[in-house]
Amino acid sequence: MKKVTTALLILLPFFIFAKVKVVGTIPDYTSIAKEIGGERVTVETLVKGTQDPHFADALPSHIIRLNRADLLISTGLGLESGWLPALLKNARNKKIQQGSEGFLEASRFVSLLDIPAKIDKSMGDVHPGGNPHFYTAPDQLFLIAKAVKNRLKIIDPQGKEYYEKQWTDFKTRYSQEVKKWKEKVKGMEGTRIVVYHESWVYLLKWLGFEKVGALEPKPGIPPSAGHVSRLLKRIKGKDVKFIFQEIYHPTSLSKVFSKKSGIRLLILPSMTGAQKDVKTIWDKFDAIINKITKGE
Numbered sequence: 001m002k003k004v005t006t007a008l009l010i011l012l013p014f015f016i017f018a019k020v021k022v023v024g025t026i027p028d029y030t031s032i033a034k035e036i037g038g039e040r041v042t043v044e045t046l047v048k049g050t051q052d053p054h055f056a057d058a059l060p061s062h063i064i065r066l067n068r069a070d071l072l073i074s075t076g077l078g079l080e081s082g083w084l085p086a087l088l089k090n091a092r093n094k095k096i097q098q099g100s101e102g103f104l105e106a107s108r109f110v111s112l113l114d115i116p117a118k119i120d121k122s123m124g125d126v127h128p129g130g131n132p133h134f135y136t137a138p139d140q141l142f143l144i145a146k147a148v149k150n151r152l153k154i155i156d157p158q159g160k161e162y163y164e165k166q167w168t169d170f171k172t173r174y175s176q177e178v179k180k181w182k183e184k185v186k187g188m189e190g191t192r193i194v195v196y197h198e199s200w201v202y203l204l205k206w207l208g209f210e211k212v213g214a215l216e217p218k219p220g221i222p223p224s225a226g227h228v229s230r231l232l233k234r235i236k237g238k239d240v241k242f243i244f245q246e247i248y249h250p251t252s253l254s255k256v257f258s259k260k261s262g263i264r265l266l267i268l269p270s271m272t273g274a275q276k277d278v279k280t281i282w283d284k285f286d287a288i289i290n291k292i293t294k295g296e
């Protein structure tokens with residue numbers, strides 16, 4: 001019996017190791033953490049893909065998740081500033097506080113757009129550091145995946161080789177998927193788009209599309225009938241193809257705009273989990289590209 005116990009104790013570390021607990025503010029970050037972290041991590045998300053990440057509720061269950069976390073991946077640039085700081089304070093977890101290795105702000109690793117030269121309240125909910133919706137573009141998520149890989153190697157040094165291998169696999173898959181997506185949208189460069197909220201600048205840049213207007217008069221300010229009719233006049237004859245909108249914004253005025261202008265309204269999954277069949281970042285861009293190419 002003693003021999004068996006000793007053998008088990010020796011073997012045990014090969015079967016059981018403490019997994020790195022990763023929490024992502026939005027599901028895209030947890031999807032990436034799972035891709036890179038594989039069997040060495042567990043992942044949990046705070047905001048659902050169907051929710052507006054600007055206005056999440058600070059739930060007690062979020063505090064519990066953050067209290068146990070080894071790594072928190074957030075957007076930064078003020079996207080989560082309405083709810084994350086209070087959660088972090090209440091979670092009382094030194095490992096994931098700002099400045100720790102367990103605090104990863106994705107905005108520090110991407111190529112930012114829409115950085116305002118000056119800022120005042122009249123501009124609406126503009127983010128002074130730049131547009132925080134970079135998770136809508138594949139190339140930006142790639143940069144975040146690289147940062148997650150590097151951070152996991154620091155937090156869990158025993159898994160260094162494993163994470164590098166996972167990263168190599170990720171890069172291979174990424175190139176294959178990008179090739180497929182780019183092939184599908186070939187010839188669509190220059191397509192003109194009206195957006196609802198300013199969530200799509202990174203995706204539009206990646207696609208080579210052009211934004212000609214927004215239904216929100218200013219970021220975070222809901223569209224008004226007056227603004228919508230002015231926009232209708234301004235884009236007349238400009239051959240605008242689609243309206244891009246997230247799932248969590250109301251569609252009443254967008255539908256009016258679509259009907260009057262003849263421009264198709266596309267509700268796109270801005271985040272992983274925004275639609276039932278969008279479980280990973282790969283699914284997300286498959287769905288986005290399909291909607292764009294089919295036009296529905």
Ligand SMILES: [Zn+2]
Pocket residue numbers: 054133197198199219
């Ligand atoms: Zn926003």
